[in-house]
Amino acid sequence: MRKRIVAGNWKMNKTPAEAKALIEVLKPLVGSSEETEVVFCPPFLDIAVAVEAVKGTNIKIGAQNMYYEEKGAYTGEVAPDMLVGAGCEYVILGHSERRGYFGETNEIVNKKVLKALEHGLKPIICVGETLEQREQGITEDLVRLQTKIALKDVSPEDAVKTVIAYEPIWAIGTGKTATNEQAEEVCAAIRKVLTEVYGKEVAEEIRIQYGGSVNAGNAKELFAMPNIDGGLVGGASLKADFSDIVNA
Numbered sequence: 001m002r003k004r005i006v007a008g009n010w011k012m013n014k015t016p017a018e019a020k021a022l023i024e025v026l027k028p029l030v031g032s033s034e035e036t037e038v039v040f041c042p043p044f045l046d047i048a049v050a051v052e053a054v055k056g057t058n059i060k061i062g063a064q065n066m067y068y069e070e071k072g073a074y075t076g077e078v079a080p081d082m083l084v085g086a087g088c089e090y091v092i093l094g095h096s097e098r099r100g101y102f103g104e105t106n107e108i109v110n111k112k113v114l115k116a117l118e119h120g121l122k123p124i125i126c127v128g129e130t131l132e133q134r135e136q137g138i139t140e141d142l143v144r145l146q147t148k149i150a151l152k153d154v155s156p157e158d159a160v161k162t163v164i165a166y167e168p169i170w171a172i173g174t175g176k177t178a179t180n181e182q183a184e185e186v187c188a189a190i191r192k193v194l195t196e197v198y199g200k201e202v203a204e205e206i207r208i209q210y211g212g213s214v215n216a217g218n219a220k221e222l223f224a225m226p227n228i229d230g231g232l233v234g235g236a237s238l239k240a241d242f243s244d245i246v247n248a
């Protein structure tokens, strides 16, 4: 039985003081969630404050990115050890905004996934198509490829620690959610590729999230689909409404 996981990707929002204030609002609402794992992914500079603020609750903290080298002359980058030392348990990797604005390729995402796992961080690996790719009918091919390359050389023991987030780019921040059926279709295709690579037993253990305009109104139905084990939430994770999504 896969434990549901709902993560808030705060993106480039909230100063440390604002992060603390938001967590104080959300903590009583989602802090004792047992059947759903709750993860907040604030910007790097808010991580220390967030880790402190969630102490004594079940909320986990994740980062939104990470570099794949251990340390050294990589100005502006953040190393896996730094995230671990700061108290992160998760790290979002390969978000479409990283891929789109910062040129992250499938190969870079794979390097990051391997490095995160080596340091005991659990990667939330994002995959998803543009509207143009969907209209061209290549969604499943693309998502299969993104998933397979991201997990290249990842052992079955490590694969079960990863979470795959299916985020159609056309649904991100647009208020245009994929239908339950569209989301389930792609998440099922992801489960299929995981089965091909790792076998049924491992594939059944890996959690797959849907992300893209998830809100309090649509979360319940999306999360009820057989291959959707929770959500990666952007905009709606910055409000008290996030608790309705977790409780969905």
Ligand code: 13P
Pocket (backbone or CB within 6 Å): 009, 095, 167, 171, 172, 173, 174, 175, 211, 212, 213, 214, 232, 233, 234, 235, 236
């Ligand atoms: P929105 O929920 O704002 O559409 O963002 C989704 C997302 O990109 C989460 O990573």
